[in-house]
Amino acid sequence: MSEQSLSDETIAVSFLGVDKRSMSAYEFFFNGMKQIPCELVDDISQAQLCLVDKDAYNIQEKYKKLRQEYPDKLILFLSLEEPSCLDDKEFFLQKPVKKNALQASLTQIYHLLSGKTVNTTPINSTEEKTDTLNNNDKFSQKVDIHSENNQPQIAAINNQIKDNTIVSIKTPAKEKPKTLTAKAGQLLKVVNEKDFVGQQADIDINDPAQLEKIFYEPNKFLQAIVEKVCIKSRQAEAIIQLNVLNHVFYFDYQEQKVYSTVGPGIIRPLCLLPHDHHISYKIKDPAFRAQLHEIIQANKNKTIKKNRENQSWNMEAFMWLITLWCSRGRLPKGTSLSNPVYLMQWPNLTRLDPVPHAVHISALLYKQPHTLLEITQQLGIEQRYVFAFYSACKSVGLAHVSRREVDKIFVPEKAARHKNKSILSKLLSKLAGFKDKSEMNEIA
Amino acid sequence: MNELKIIFAGPVGSGKTTAIETLSDAAPVSTNQSASDMTRIRKSKTTVAMDYGTMTLDDQEKIHLYGTPGQERFDFMWDILTNNGLGLVLLLDNTRRDPLNDMTFFLESFKDYINETAVSIGITQTKIVPLLKMDQYHRKLKELGFKGPIFEVDARSFNDMSHLVQALLFTIDPGLECSA
Numbered sequence: 001m002s003e004q005s006l007s008d009e010t011i012a013v014s015f016l017g018v019d020k021r022s023m024s025a026y027e028f029f030f031n032g033m034k035q036i037p038c039e040l041v042d043d044i045s046q047a048q049l050c051l052v053d054k055d056a057y058n059i060q061e062k063y064k065k066l067r068q069e070y071p072d073k074l075i076l077f078l079s080l081e082e083p084s085c086l087d088d089k090e091f092f093l094q095k096p097v098k099k100n101a102l103q104a105s106l107t108q109i110y111h112l113l114s115g116k117t118v119n120t121t122p123i124n125s126t127e128e129k130t131d132t133l134n135n136n137d138k139f140s141q142k143v144d145i146h147s148e149n150n151q152p153q154i155a156a157i158n159n160q161i162k163d164n165t166i167v168s169i170k171t172p173a174k175e176k177p178k179t180l181t182a183k184a185g186q187l188l189k190v191v192n193e194k195d196f197v198g199q200q201a202d203i204d205i206n207d208p209a210q211l212e213k214i215f216y217e218p219n220k221f222l223q224a225i226v227e228k229v230c231i232k233s234r235q236a237e238a239i240i241q242l243n244v245l246n247h248v249f250y251f252d253y254q255e256q257k258v259y260s261t262v263g264p265g266i267i268r269p270l271c272l273l274p275h276d277h278h279i280s281y282k283i284k285d286p287a288f289r290a291q292l293h294e295i296i297q298a299n300k301n302k303t304i305k306k307n308r309e310n311q312s313w314n315m316e317a318f319m320w321l322i323t324l325w326c327s328r329g330r331l332p333k334g335t336s337l338s339n340p341v342y343l344m345q346w347p348n349l350t351r352l353d354p355v356p357h358a359v360h361i362s363a364l365l366y367k368q369p370h371t372l373l374e375i376t377q378q379l380g381i382e383q384r385y386v387f388a389f390y391s392a393c394k395s396v397g398l399a400h401v402s403r404r405e406v407d408k409i410f411v412p413e414k415a416a417r418h419k420n421k422s423i424l425s426k427l428l429s430k431l432a433g434f435k436d437k438s439e440m441n442e443i444a
Numbered sequence: 445m446n447e448l449k450i451i452f453a454g455p456v457g458s459g460k461t462t463a464i465e466t467l468s469d470a471a472p473v474s475t476n477q478s479a480s481d482m483t484r485i486r487k488s489k490t491t492v493a494m495d496y497g498t499m500t501l502d503d504q505e506k507i508h509l510y511g512t513p514g515q516e517r518f519d520f521m522w523d524i525l526t527n528n529g530l531g532l533v534l535l536l537d538n539t540r541r542d543p544l545n546d547m548t549f550f551l552e553s554f555k556d557y558i559n560e561t562a563v564s565i566g567i568t569q570t571k572i573v574p575l576l577k578m579d580q581y582h583r584k585l586k587e588l589g590f591k592g593p594i595f596e597v598d599a600r601s602f603n604d605m606s607h608l609v610q611a612l613l614f615t616i617d618p619g620l621e622c623s624a
């Protein structure tokens with residue numbers, strides 16, 4: 001045994017057939033497991049225990065060689081399937097390897113090597129665990145695994161590993177979280193925020209005169225036209241050319257793209273004007289596709305010299321953008337303020353133009369339906385952010401007013417606070433306020 | 445001292461290492477640098493061949509960012525990494541043969557952990573070969589009985605990764621506020 005002992009306090013562990021990344025994970029795990037000190041060694045002759053991945057390629061041959069060279073080495077097999085037979089130096093751990101089971105195995109092997117009695121406390125991860133090991137314990141009494149006296153102990157270890165039992169270990173008490181001190185920020189700064197969400201101050205919804213201010217009529221604006229053309233492109237499965245004043249847009253449903261001959265600098269003002277008779281569109285022939293690419297490329301070459309404004313969008317992103325410009329922090333006329341609204345799925349926020357607080361609103365609304373005013377109150381944010389977000393989500397088909405009576409009856413639950421909310425808040429501030437690496441979200 | 449973790453999982457090439465590099469304050473411990481030299485794993489833990497980074501919040505607290513090792517399906521032993529974890533960031537490579545199958549595999553593998561915490565999913569490589577639409581990922585997520593955000597991301601972009609982690613944090617606790 002003396003040749004195997006690296007230290008009097010640790011289990012020297014080596015690996016066979018385990019990939020390097022997994023080895024590193026084990027190393028992390030061992031480092032955190034203070035009660036059973038383990039040390040990785042690359043020289044297998046120095047190891048007391050070898051972890052063998054029994055599912056690794058060509059492992060039988062390698063293992064055979066290992067046993068020929070080191071017949072006394074303790075082996076812990078990791079495998080999807082339990083080996084049909086194990087000898088007195090072999091142990092087994094079922095994959096996927098669970099931390100409790102691994103800890104149990106190592107604890108038992110530690111006990112075996114140090115000559116301690118095997119503890120048979122069953123694993124219960126939810127209960128507080130108590131330390132049964134004395135930190136001053138040394139491997140002063142090594143166990144001779146060849147000794148017949150120790151055979152029942154080895155058998156007991158294998159049985160315990162199989163039965164998922166463990167020597168319990170005390171976990172340190174958690175620090176009490178610190179109190180929060182500030183209100184939520186906007187979370188990722190938005191350049192030219194007012195273009196997206198307007199500047200409308202919160203209104204008193206009980207005042208009919210003020211109530212007028214929070215609604216707009218999408219049908220009078222470019223939003224409704226874009227919406228119709230998107231639908232038309234899908235139905236016709238063709239490219240549609242839309243002319244707005246002197247400007248041209250191509251809607252390609254197949255590619256899910258919208259191309260334009262102008263950029264946001266021109267398009268945004270178009271969203272501020274009511275539209276009716278200035279609009280015309282036509283369905284293009286399938287042969288037009290090849291021509292479209294030439295037009296786009298020619299236009300790109302031309303405009304790159306002038307400016308770098310974006311002139312092509314994903315169809316959903318274009319609809320979202322147009323809606324934000326048209327709504328400017330308002331709601332489509334007729335939207336109920338008293339009925340809950342729901343979010344079918346998270347918007348693809350990383351590829352859509354930014355709405356301040358969008359991540360926060362999405363999380364709350366996706367969890368359960370809320371009225372729009374409940375969201376503003378619960379998050380402590382201004383109405384225009386919530387209204388802009390809802391209008392944009394609705395236009396791309398992700399949010400709707402709930403018609404279910406049940407949603408009206410139930411008061412939304414106040415979400416449970418996380419035990420580490422203080423740290424999470426700090427992390428959030430760091431992510432939101434990060435200046436060096438982040439790029440500011442700019443308009444299209 | 446609180447030392448919490450965020451776990452980054454996903455198939456090989458999905459951008460875990462890059463994502464951790466993007467978010468980490470300190471130079472992350474890179475898998476790729478040391479994985480080629482097996483002999484460097486010494487008894488006194490010289491090299492750690494694993495995706496690992498940290499985000500320092502103040503003098504006392506750090507968030508640890510771990511990329512799951514075990515690229516082979518039969519090497520999964522991620523359970524040992526998830527202890528004290530805040531949640532899972534799952535990255536899926538849209539150019540792989542069957543990203544929905546990858547999604548199923550990872551969500552099922554981390555099922556218990558996700559149920560205790562939360563998951564946030566980033567789809568990478570969407571510009572190269574847009575094999576699947578986002579709706580298909582959302583449908584699969586629902587079908588598997590999970591809820592969570594799914595964003596297209598570029599693991600090199602701090603903005604994208606920040607969104608993904610913020611979404612994870614708000615999913616964990618929608619009442620969260622920025623600290624001063």
